[in-house]
Amino acid sequence: MATNIGGYFMVIRYILFSISCLCSCVLLMSANQHLQTTVNPENNHFNIKVLDEDIHINLDLPGVTFEKRVDGTFKKLFFHQVNHYYQIFFHEGKWLGSEQVAVIKQFRNYNGQLLLDGRCRSFSSSGQLLSESLWQRGKLHGKQKVFGSDGNLVEERDYREGLPVRCWSLYYSDGQLAGKMVFPDDLSCWMETESLPISPEKGLRGKAFYNPVTVIEQWFRPDGTMQQEKYYKVHKEGKSFVVHDGGYVANYDRSGNLTKEAKEIAGNSTKTQFFLNEGQNYKKMTQWVDGKIVSQKTTKR
Numbered sequence: 200m201a202t203n204i205g206g207y208f209m210v211i212r213y214i215l216f217s218i219s220c221l222c223s224c225v226l227l228m229s230a231n232q233h234l235q236t237t238v239n240p241e242n243n244h245f246n247i248k249v250l251d252e253d254i255h256i257n258l259d260l261p262g263v264t265f266e267k268r269v270d271g272t273f274k275k276l277f278f279h280q281v282n283h284y285y286q287i288f289f290h291e292g293k294w295l296g297s298e299q300v301a302v303i304k305q306f307r308n309y310n311g312q313l314l315l316d317g318r319c320r321s322f323s324s325s326g327q328l329l330s331e332s333l334w335q336r337g338k339l340h341g342k343q344k345v346f347g348s349d350g351n352l353v354e355e356r357d358y359r360e361g362l363p364v365r366c367w368s369l370y371y372s373d374g375q376l377a378g379k380m381v382f383p384d385d386l387s388c389w390m391e392t393e394s395l396p397i398s399p400e401k402g403l404r405g406k407a408f409y410n411p412v413t414v415i416e417q418w419f420r421p422d423g424t425m426q427q428e429k430y431y432k433v434h435k436e437g438k439s440f441v442v443h444d445g446g447y448v449a450n451y452d453r454s455g456n457l458t459k460e461a462k463e464i465a466g467n468s469t470k471t472q473f474f475l476n477e478g479q480n481y482k483k484m485t486q487w488v489d490g491k492i493v494s495q496k497t498t499k500r
Contacts, residue, residue, distance in 0.1 A: 284448035
């Protein structure tokens, strides 16, 4: 199980998931606290209740745009309020006679460009929170949380200006830690991984240099014992970041004993396997150079 989870948890997959899912961001509600909307036919005011917050929109005001489905229910709505612009999408159909909010996004105008800014949330058709994230100037900035169908936290991440920081965690349905990955503590640590280009006359053709740091990914069994540990190298590159295989992975049994270990440095790799045969512990070591096996050796431990 940990192998499948580990593949999902790898950073590249994380970012792809973040960009597609986080823009839809989310929040949680119990089944009897549905996100309800109503339209007053007398003054064309649209009321939306989100948790303990009431949002009132005059649909006749300039700048308010909306789209309805063929049955007359709202599909999406865009409006401006105080310092933020809001974009709201609704689930198809009604719940207890009202449209149900699916996604709420907040934007702010920066030099004529609307960028995600503030809290973004998404909900199930019954009003349950699916996730919530914080944005600043179009970048993830702060905590991002994902919730299960039972309302329990299943995933938590932290960002600074779009870069992952601190501990990202994944949980089993009972709240037990399933996996974690520890990134640099803050933005300054990320900045140190990227060196700006040196002048072309230095003979370096203006290319940037990178000083990657190691991040560690760990996976745990439901009983809390660690099953796998893997290292990655990461560095900042422009507005994004790059993840490389860190050259080390280790598997453990429930007693904490190392059962498999693999190392790779500059294309040369070593894999060590520990196994039991007729009551005796053995260690098998295999070495590769340029993709070819150069030695194999099995010894007693």
